[in-house]
Amino acid sequence: MAETTLNGGCHCGAVQVRLDPGKPVGELALRACQCGFCRRQGARTTSDPDSRLTIAAGPDALHRYRFGRKAVDFLICRACGCYVAAMIEDGGAAWATLNVVGTDLPGFEGRVPERLDYHDETDEQRLARRKAKWTPTRLVDAVPNA
Ligand SMILES: [Zn+2]
Numbered sequence: 001m002a003e004t005t006l007n008g009g010c011h012c013g014a015v016q017v018r019l020d021p022g023k024p025v026g027e028l029a030l031r032a033c034q035c036g037f038c039r040r041q042g043a044r045t046t047s048d049p050d051s052r053l054t055i056a057a058g059p060d061a062l063h064r065y066r067f068g069r070k071a072v073d074f075l076i077c078r079a080c081g082c083y084v085a086a087m088i089e090d091g092g093a094a095w096a097t098l099n100v101v102g103t104d105l106p107g108f109e110g111r112v113p114e115r116l117d118y119h120d121e122t123d124e125q126r127l128a129r130r131k132a133k134w135t136p137t138r139l140v141d142a143v144p145n146a
Helices: 036-041 123-133
Strands: 006-009 015-020 031-033 052-057 062-065 073-077 083-090 093-099 114-116 135-141
Touching: 015 083, 031 036, 052 073, 052 083, 052 093, 083 123, 083 135, 093 123
Parallel strands: 031 114, 052 135
Antiparallel strands: 006 015, 015 052, 062 073, 073 083, 083 093, 093 135
């Protein structure tokens, strides 16, 4: 049986997200990444290789913030500033870890996040981990409120 689709979005609505979970929502990871960016944002993220994520955003709705090794795009709504997701792209495919706080995604209320610190990883370890653990993602153009 398919799990319930979870819908969320940024504060202003210019960016919409849809997570089709590959398992019950209560079994999806909830993480508190300890990097400087995620700590400042208070981000709580989820990702799952068996789930599918769709991010719909209008033209120029997303700012792609990069820092450090610049391997990841942190997708931020240009209008309202919400941090939506971190995404990597490789060979025409994309994977993301979704910020359930910035998108007000339902289903994670009351959960205690797992605190994770990845700063000892090499670039190769980091890419391999992201491809293995992040959610296959489609970024689609959308007209807000259409
Ligand atoms: Zn917004």
